[in-house]
Amino acid sequence: MHHPWPPPSFRLLLPFLLSLFLFSLPPSFSDDGYLQLYEACSTRHFPCGSRNISFSYPFSHQDSHPECGYPDTGLSCNTTDDTLTIHIGKKQYRVKDNNIDYANYHLTVVDRDFVGNPCPRPSENTTLGLAPFQYAGDDVNATFFIDCPPSLPSPLFPVACLRDNTAGWWSYYWPGNGSLPDDEMNACGGWFVQVPMNPTAIEQWIHGETNFAQALQEGFTLSWPAEIGDWCSACNSSGGVCGYEYYIPTCFCSDGSATDSSCDKKENRKWCSACNSSGGVCGHDSSKPTCFCSDGPATDGSCDKGKLLHLAQ
Numbered sequence: 001m002h003h004p005w006p007p008p009s010f011r012l013l014l015p016f017l018l019s020l021f022l023f024s025l026p027p028s029f030s031d032d033g034y035l036q037l038y039e040a041c042s043t044r045h046f047p048c049g050s051r052n053i054s055f056s057y058p059f060s061h062q063d064s065h066p067e068c069g070y071p072d073t074g075l076s077c078n079t080t081d082d083t084l085t086i087h088i089g090k091k092q093y094r095v096k097d098n099n100i101d102y103a104n105y106h107l108t109v110v111d112r113d114f115v116g117n118p119c120p121r122p123s124e125n126t127t128l129g130l131a132p133f134q135y136a137g138d139d140v141n142a143t144f145f146i147d148c149p150p151s152l153p154s155p156l157f158p159v160a161c162l163r164d165n166t167a168g169w170w171s172y173y174w175p176g177n178g179s180l181p182d183d184e185m186n187a188c189g190g191w192f193v194q195v196p197m198n199p200t201a202i203e204q205w206i207h208g209e210t211n212f213a214q215a216l217q218e219g220f221t222l223s224w225p226a227e228i229g230d231w232c233s234a235c236n237s238s239g240g241v242c243g244y245e246y247y248i249p250t251c252f253c254s255d256g257s258a259t260d261s262s263c264d265k266k267e268n269r270k271w272c273s274a275c276n277s278s279g280g281v282c283g284h285d286s287s288k289p290t291c292f293c294s295d296g297p298a299t300d301g302s303c304d305k306g307k308l309l310h311l312a313q
């Protein structure tokens with residue numbers, strides 16, 4: 001026999017039970033999952049060849065829990081040549097000089113596909129995914145037109161090593177720093193990609209002081225906001241371990257609780273779980289924890305309200 005679910009009596013009760021759940025949580029709670037993250041995310045070093053690489057928030061280790069750092073900041077060791085690698089989007093980059101400059105909040109990275117390549121062929125646009133990074137101020141957004149007709153006029157600058165005389169295709173650098181020339185694009189007929197580059201490296205290559213491969217291997221610089229470091233210092237000095245959950249920075253505390261500020265301000269965190277799983281975005285409205293839904297802030301901590309009213313009928 002078919003039993004409707006939930007049974008009618010429960011259907012009537014459900015909003016009531018949920019409101020109990022949402023409004024009567026104890027001010028502090030502990031959670032085995034958060035305790036595990038507190039422990040797992042406190043390890044911030046890994047071996048790489050003969051070195052012991054220490055790293056700080058917002059970075060994480062590629063194989064650690066995703067909650068240990070911001071997304072798209074995963075570090076790892078390339079065990080072939082013992083170099084520090086960062087995974088951003090679907091791509092891997094070598095961290096130049098194995099150095100992350102925490103004091104000035106930046107690092108320089110080189111596309112893994114360009115490293116050691118005598119004539120790299122840029123084939124993908126650079127994307128940063130959900131990483132908290134920004135391109136450093138003076139880097140150039142270099143545009144390359146690939147597989148175009150030969151001998152296109154200046155200001156398109158041919159990339160000598162990418163010349164394919166058999167197929168009759170040349171590739172060019174367009175010195176537009178992100179902007180695109182409509183007419184040259186049409187003249188090319190091929191496709192283009194944009195990759196960030198060091199402006200000095202481009203100058204040296206254009207003037208024949210270095211080659212194209214060397215210019216690309218200078219990489220580009222990414223920075224992250226100092227506020228992230230300030231937030232983590234507050235978490236750390238309250239005895240917490242810095243992490244990231246539900247798209248916001250999260251401080252894991254030694255008692256198995258989690259908060260988006262620091263462990264001395266025990267702010268209950270469960271609201272964010274309900275918010276996130278109802279499709280909302282956890283945040284703050286006039287510094288009060290607020291669940292933002294597609295149609296504005298939720299009044300009860302979750303975006304499911306419409307559904308609940310429907311169930312109650």
Ligand SMILES: *[C@@H]1O[C@H](CO)[C@@H](O)[C@H](O)[C@H]1NC(C)=O
Pocket residue numbers: 045052053054
């Ligand atoms: C690596 O460095 C960390 C501190 O930065 C230290 O706690 C750990 O013991 C070191 N590991 C090794 C194998 O030396």
Ligand SMILES: *[C@@H]1O[C@H](CO)[C@@H](O)[C@H](O)[C@H]1NC(C)=O
Pocket residue numbers: 078079080081085092112115116
């Ligand atoms: C490690 O580095 C080598 C040499 O630079 C490179 O060929 C290889 O693709 C890298 N491996 C990974 C997993 O990045």
Ligand SMILES: *[C@@H]1O[C@H](CO)[C@@H](O)[C@H](O)[C@H]1NC(C)=O
Pocket residue numbers: 137138139140141177178199
């Ligand atoms: C390239 O453009 C960006 C902004 O789009 C700017 O910040 C940067 O300084 C420019 N780089 C150069 C070398 O002009």
Ligand SMILES: *[C@@H]1O[C@H](CO)[C@@H](O)[C@H](O)[C@H]1NC(C)=O
Pocket residue numbers: 126135141178179194195196
């Ligand atoms: C380059 O410019 C394009 C178009 O303005 C933009 O979509 C892209 O994000 C920029 N890339 C970088 C690395 O700045």
Ligand SMILES: *[C@@H]1O[C@H](CO)[C@@H](O)[C@H](O)[C@H]1NC(C)=O
Pocket residue numbers: 123124125191192193194
């Ligand atoms: C790179 O991005 C531009 C838009 O900024 C797009 O028009 C172009 O097709 C992209 N190139 C590739 C290879 O995806």
Ligand SMILES: *[C@@H]1O[C@H](CO)[C@@H](O)[C@H](O)[C@H]1NC(C)=O
Pocket residue numbers: 042236237239240241
């Ligand atoms: C706080 O950071 C320091 C290094 O900056 C580290 O040694 C310490 O273990 C951190 N505290 C916690 C609780 O993670």
Ligand SMILES: *[C@@H]1O[C@H](CO)[C@@H](O)[C@H](O)[C@H]1NC(C)=O
Pocket residue numbers: 246276277279
């Ligand atoms: C939060 O929501 C996103 C999508 O809305 C989902 O991918 C993610 O798994 C959720 N996080 C947790 C911890 O449930």
